[in-house]
Amino acid sequence: MSANPASNANSPAPESGTAASASAAPSPTFSPLYQQIKGLITQSLESGEWKPGEIIPSEVELASRYKVSQGTVRKAIDELAAENLLVRRQGKGTFVATHNEERAQFRFLRLLADDGAEHPHISKLLECRRLRATADIARQLDLKPADPVVQIRRLLQFDGENTVLDEIWLPGAVFRGLTIERLADYKGPLYAMFEAEFGTRMIRATEKIRAVAAEPAVADLLSVPTGFPLLSVERVSYTYGDRPVEVRRGWYVTTGYYYQNDLS
Amino acid sequence: MSANPASNANSPAPESGTAASASAAPSPTFSPLYQQIKGLITQSLESGEWKPGEIIPSEVELASRYKVSQGTVRKAIDELAAENLLVRRQGKGTFVATHNEERAQFRFLRLLADDGAEHPHISKLLECRRLRATADIARQLDLKPADPVVQIRRLLQFDGENTVLDEIWLPGAVFRGLTIERLADYKGPLYAMFEAEFGTRMIRATEKIRAVAAEPAVADLLSVPTGFPLLSVERVSYTYGDRPVEVRRGWYVTTGYYYQNDLS
DNA sequence: TAGTGGTCTAGACCACGTG
DNA sequence: ACGTGGTCTAGACCACTAT
Numbered sequence: 001m002s003a004n005p006a007s008n009a010n011s012p013a014p015e016s017g018t019a020a021s022a023s024a025a026p027s028p029t030f031s032p033l034y035q036q037i038k039g040l041i042t043q044s045l046e047s048g049e050w051k052p053g054e055i056i057p058s059e060v061e062l063a064s065r066y067k068v069s070q071g072t073v074r075k076a077i078d079e080l081a082a083e084n085l086l087v088r089r090q091g092k093g094t095f096v097a098t099h100n101e102e103r104a105q106f107r108f109l110r111l112l113a114d115d116g117a118e119h120p121h122i123s124k125l126l127e128c129r130r131l132r133a134t135a136d137i138a139r140q141l142d143l144k145p146a147d148p149v150v151q152i153r154r155l156l157q158f159d160g161e162n163t164v165l166d167e168i169w170l171p172g173a174v175f176r177g178l179t180i181e182r183l184a185d186y187k188g189p190l191y192a193m194f195e196a197e198f199g200t201r202m203i204r205a206t207e208k209i210r211a212v213a214a215e216p217a218v219a220d221l222l223s224v225p226t227g228f229p230l231l232s233v234e235r236v237s238y239t240y241g242d243r244p245v246e247v248r249r250g251w252y253v254t255t256g257y258y259y260q261n262d263l264s
Numbered sequence: 265m266s267a268n269p270a271s272n273a274n275s276p277a278p279e280s281g282t283a284a285s286a287s288a289a290p291s292p293t294f295s296p297l298y299q300q301i302k303g304l305i306t307q308s309l310e311s312g313e314w315k316p317g318e319i320i321p322s323e324v325e326l327a328s329r330y331k332v333s334q335g336t337v338r339k340a341i342d343e344l345a346a347e348n349l350l351v352r353r354q355g356k357g358t359f360v361a362t363h364n365e366e367r368a369q370f371r372f373l374r375l376l377a378d379d380g381a382e383h384p385h386i387s388k389l390l391e392c393r394r395l396r397a398t399a400d401i402a403r404q405l406d407l408k409p410a411d412p413v414v415q416i417r418r419l420l421q422f423d424g425e426n427t428v429l430d431e432i433w434l435p436g437a438v439f440r441g442l443t444i445e446r447l448a449d450y451k452g453p454l455y456a457m458f459e460a461e462f463g464t465r466m467i468r469a470t471e472k473i474r475a476v477a478a479e480p481a482v483a484d485l486l487s488v489p490t491g492f493p494l495l496s497v498e499r500v501s502y503t504y505g506d507r508p509v510e511v512r513r514g515w516y517v518t519t520g521y522y523y524q525n526d527l528s
Numbered sequence: 529t530a531g532t533g534g535t536c537t538a539g540a541c542c543a544c545g546t547g
Numbered sequence: 548a549c550g551t552g553g554t555c556t557a558g559a560c561c562a563c564t565a566t
Contacts, residue, residue: 030562032536033535033536058550058552059551059552060550068536068537069536069537070537070538071535071537072535072537074553075535077552082346088552088553089545089552090544090551090553091544091546091550091552092545092546092551092552093550093551093552094551107527203528204527204528205526205527206525206526206527208523208524209473209495209518209522210495210518210522210523211476211494211495211496211516212475212493212518213493227491228477229476229477229493229494230475230493231473231474231475231495232475234522235527252475254475254476258474259472259473259474260471260473261471262469262471263468263470263471264347264468296553296554296555297554322531322532322533323532323533324531324532332555332556333555333557335554335556338534339554339555352532352534353533353563353564354532354533354534354562354563354564355531355532355534355562355563355564356531356532356533356564356565358532
């Protein structure tokens with residue numbers, strides 16, 4: 001185990017066949033070993049070798065597989081856990097993160113009641129149809145204009161009151177076979193279904209938030225008067241490799257509820 | 265340097281006089297060494313031993329001061345850097361974070377133009393007066409009702425247009441001697457002034473975001489019609505020890521601009 | 529050349545969860 | 548009792564920055 005992957009350009013001996021691409025010239029392309037290990041682990045996650053909710057091999061096992069020390073594997077896993085791709089559980093092992101946990105759900109719908117409580121909600125599906133991407137949606141999903149997409153429209157009810165209207169676009173090539181029946185049958189969060197049934201896990205997202213006046217069609221669905229102030233939330237979600245796989249436009253009624261954000 | 269602070273209850277020899285409170289019984293109160301070091305470093309930050317922008321002692325120096333290994337100090341600093349209290353610069357040293365950096369400012373005012381560009385803004389002070397805390401403000405600032413507070417009101421202009429109206433409350437005991445003149449004279453962000461002139465550094469904040477209809481007084485100041493949809497942002501900011509030291513109510517005009525949030 | 533943070537290793541021991 | 552992640556150490560070397 002005394003191999004020296006650390007020495008990128010060290011002793012005369014040019015032995016380097018360890019893990020990924022070890023560069024000879026240190027200056028332009030230098031990637032720490034643990035970053036390379038991180039990449040290898042991410043590959044296994046993306047390929048489905050370890051599925052959401054499952055346990056991954058122990059640190060010592062991964063260390064021997066990749067021919068590095070446990071500390072190096074540890075640092076790679078540390079970063080992946082910080083990015084919410086893995087979850088560590090002391091005494092048990094390291095697990096692939098999933099959108100089925102309580103914790104993961106609040107990450108992507110941070111709507112709390114005025115008293116700070118996290119209320120449950122139910123989803124009313126309005127529509128699920130296949131159509132061709134507009135120029136705007138195509139650009140955001142990194143598709144060509146008129147490529148096939150799936151559009152979902154739904155309503156979220158908090159305490160029986162219509163609170164959120166969502167319009168969701170997904171690349172049709174990835175979400176082949178997605179129908180409103182399958183959506184209706186699935187119990188649990190949308191993102192949990194996407195990762196379980198389509199192998200597409202949402203890693204991160206960016207949101208653009210504005211205050212807008214409700215247009216008649218939206219106002220009607222949300223049971224508020226036309227012109228009522230709504231929170232407009234435009235989200236783009238990304239999966240492995242920072243590939244965009246969802247565009248979502250949401251309208252939130254924020255009377256009795258608020259969008260919680262932490263600056264830290 | 266072969267002291268063994270790691271052994272909380274190890275060999276018969278009960279030598280443990282290292283840094284903070286090393287517990288004898290491992291079960292109920294166990295705090296890792298690096299957490300204790302982290303606490304000691306935080307104390308030095310809070311007490312002003314190392315001021316914002318300044319360099320702190322090197323890792324080896326801190327290791328010898330605290331009688332632990334460099335790796336333990338490193339882990340403590342790693343976490344403090346992740347929490348934006350410290351900034352590491354390879355080859356130079358580790359520095360106390362400050363609100364004067366570009367990066368730190370966007371953390372607390374995430375308003376971007378529709379094209380994604382970060383526009384500069386100028387601040388127009390409206391008011392700065394001392395009054396007594398309402399029950400609501402007192403509760404949020406952890407004060408007693410009718411305790412003295414400072415209220416600041418100001419307008420932010422983006423590209424010459426009134427865009428943000430802020431109402432800020434600060435504990436009067438901490439911000440003694442704060443006047444509108446001093447505010448007007450200071451060049452730079454508000455939080456940079458607070459840390460430089462009052463030794464109070466904002467560490468983190470929580471925001472409650474809603475869409476509201478502009479009331480006449482607010483609408484007038486923001487040059488929009490009454491009833492216009494505005495983003496309402498209620499912020500509470502915290503300093504060391506998670507003590508709240510600022511309440512801020514903001515109204516944002518989000519035509520041409522949006523509030524950017526990243527879910528990661 | 530010297531000093532700083534950054535990486536990597538090897539080994540020891542601890543806390544936690546499960547047999 | 549055993550395996551897992553979590554902590555701590557000591558030492559080596561690398562990359563970056565300044566002098």
